[in-house]
Amino acid sequence: MTGSEVPHSFRLAYVPGVTPTKWVRIWNERLPDVPLTLVSVSPAEAFGVLRAGGADAGFVRLPVDRTDLSAIPLYTETTVVVIPKDHLVATAEEVSTADLADEIVLHPLDDTLDWEKLPGQPAIERPETTADAIELVAAGVGVLVVPQSLARLHHRKDLTYRPLSDAPESRVALSWPQEETTDLVEEFIGIVRGRTVNSTRGRGGPTPPQPKTKRKRPDTGGAGSGGAQRKPASGKAASGRSASGKSTGKNPRGASGGAKGGKSGKPRRRP
Numbered sequence: 001m002t003g004s005e006v007p008h009s010f011r012l013a014y015v016p017g018v019t020p021t022k023w024v025r026i027w028n029e030r031l032p033d034v035p036l037t038l039v040s041v042s043p044a045e046a047f048g049v050l051r052a053g054g055a056d057a058g059f060v061r062l063p064v065d066r067t068d069l070s071a072i073p074l075y076t077e078t079t080v081v082v083i084p085k086d087h088l089v090a091t092a093e094e095v096s097t098a099d100l101a102d103e104i105v106l107h108p109l110d111d112t113l114d115w116e117k118l119p120g121q122p123a124i125e126r127p128e129t130t131a132d133a134i135e136l137v138a139a140g141v142g143v144l145v146v147p148q149s150l151a152r153l154h155h156r157k158d159l160t161y162r163p164l165s166d167a168p169e170s171r172v173a174l175s176w177p178q179e180e181t182t183d184l185v186e187e188f189i190g191i192v193r194g195r196t197v198n199s200t201r202g203r204g205g206p207t208p209p210q211p212k213t214k215r216k217r218p219d220t221g222g223a224g225s226g227g228a229q230r231k232p233a234s235g236k237a238a239s240g241r242s243a244s245g246k247s248t249g250k251n252p253r254g255a256s257g258g259a260k261g262g263k264s265g266k267p268r269r270r271p
Contacts, residue, residue, distance in 0.1 A: 010184045013039040013049050013058030015112075016130070017077075017149030018172055020059060026191050034184065043112050050177055057176035057185055061112045064175050071175040072189065077147040079113065079169050080161040082137050082154075089143075094163045104142030106133040112147060113168045119145070130154065 010027070014020050020038065027036050039055045046060045050069060064071040081100065083089050089099060097119035105120035108127040123142055127133040133144045134154040147170040151161040174192050176185050 008184060009035045009037055010057075010188065011037045011039055011055040012188070013041045013046060013055035013060075015041060015043045015046050015058075015060055017112075017147055017153055018059040019149075023188070023191050027188065030191070030197055031187065043110055047175070050175060053177075053180075056180070056182065057174060057188055060173055060175045062171040062173050063114075064173060068178055069175050070178050070181065071173040072192070073171055073173045074192065075172055077149055077170045077172065079145060079164045079167040080148045080151050081164045082134065082144040082146060082151050082159055082161045084137065084140060085158055085160050087143070089162060090160055092162060094165055096165050097167060100143065100145075106136055106142045106144045108133040108144075112150075112170050113145065115168060119167075134159070 010031075012020060012024070024036055024038070027034075039049065039058070041049050041055075041058065043061055046058055047065065047069065049055050050058055050060075059074075060071070062071070062073060081089065081095060089095050092099070100120040103120040104123050105118055106123050106127055107115075107118055108130045110129050120143070123136075127136060130144070130146060130150055131154060134156065136142060137144050138156055138158055145164055145167055148161070148163075174189065
């Protein structure tokens, strides 16, 4: 294989909490000759990596600056509050921000939620990362509000989480530089949107229609075939002969010739 024949690669960035496994598997099935490389990035650096060419596309959290980046919103996450398992809030199925009024609510610097006003009581200082905030929750310092995927990512046996009904939500999107919408980017967009391999925007285009095979008409002339019998040629069958002129060996007269059920031949003489 020469240098010009070496296949291109595709670099896919993703922020914490996003699991691209399903889409990567489909990519590997459809484009086995184009390796896909995953690039883990923080929410703060994700857009810089895309603009600098460090990745061809990436799973990010909205909002996205549409000046030079394109984005396709994919899904919205449930927001939860992370608490110790023995916390009073753990007894409820769902809580509201009012239930956290007396709690110290940690606000890490990499927070992905767009708060107008943070609920609860502020901490003395903000943790650097969500992972640091999780450690503080485990130590009993406060509680943490995050998208559910981040609560799962930083799961600990001594912690649990509950849905927070009136908190801002985080939306995940696929983003890429507008000026770099390559064929491979289009391929990945198709995978994320659920296009089949035979889609008109797939690599090989749609599958051409198969030619229709002409069915032979079944022979309906034979007896027992379920169709009407063919008419005898030139009336020959009525004389006991086939169309070819040969004798059929059958009495063509049927019920209309001679006595019903009688034998053919000369009549007996009476004594």
